[in-house]
Amino acid sequence: xxxxxxxxxxxxxxxxxxxxxxxxxxxxxxxxxxxxxxxxxxxxxxxxxxxxxxxxxxxxxxxxxxxxxxxxxxxxxxxxxxxxxxxxxxxxxxxxxxxxxxxxxxxxxxxxxxxxxxxxxxxxx
Numbered sequence: 001x002x003x004x005x006x007x008x009x010x011x012x013x014x015x016x017x018x019x020x021x022x023x024x025x026x027x028x029x030x031x032x033x034x035x036x037x038x039x040x041x042x043x044x045x046x047x048x049x050x051x052x053x054x055x056x057x058x059x060x061x062x063x064x065x066x067x068x069x070x071x072x073x074x075x076x077x078x079x080x081x082x083x084x085x086x087x088x089x090x091x092x093x094x095x096x097x098x099x100x101x102x103x104x105x106x107x108x109x110x111x112x113x114x115x116x117x118x119x120x121x122x123x124x125x
Contacts, residue, residue: 030094033087037069040080044072046115053077054113054122057084059092062104066091070113070120 037057046052051073058066065088071080094100110122 030087030090033083033090037080037083037087040075040083041069041071044074045118046070046072046113046120047118049112049114049120052113052115052120054110054120055081055084056107056109057088059088059095060104060107061095061100061102065107067107068110068122070122072120 044051052070053073054068054070056065056067057069060066069084071077108124111125112123113120114123115121
């Protein structure tokens with residue numbers, strides 16, 4: 001009898017896990033948006049740090065950005081920032097709907113962008 005009860009409990013527990021499927025966010029959309037963000041960010045060689053800015057990107061489950069990304073002034077800034085915002089919202093939506101967890105560590109924003117070997121590099125004070 002004990003064995004039967006244990007088997008029933010295992011079966012019911014297994015069914016519960018099977019019913020708790022993650023809520024899908026279209027990762028193809030997220031990947032496409034991220035690829036476009038990177039394409040725009042990397043579209044210009046970094047030769048003068050004054051021509052570069054940065055912004056937060058992504059959403060940690062505990063709140064706050066996952067990282068910061070540099071971008072050149074000579075791109076369509078509105079388009080770029082709209083893509084970053086869309087990507088960040090999709091990631092936040094996925095995290096919330098799927099009860100995601102993370103390290104919850106605060107990602108320190110850089111103080112400035114400098115150019116090294118044609119690439120933007122963050123500096124922190």
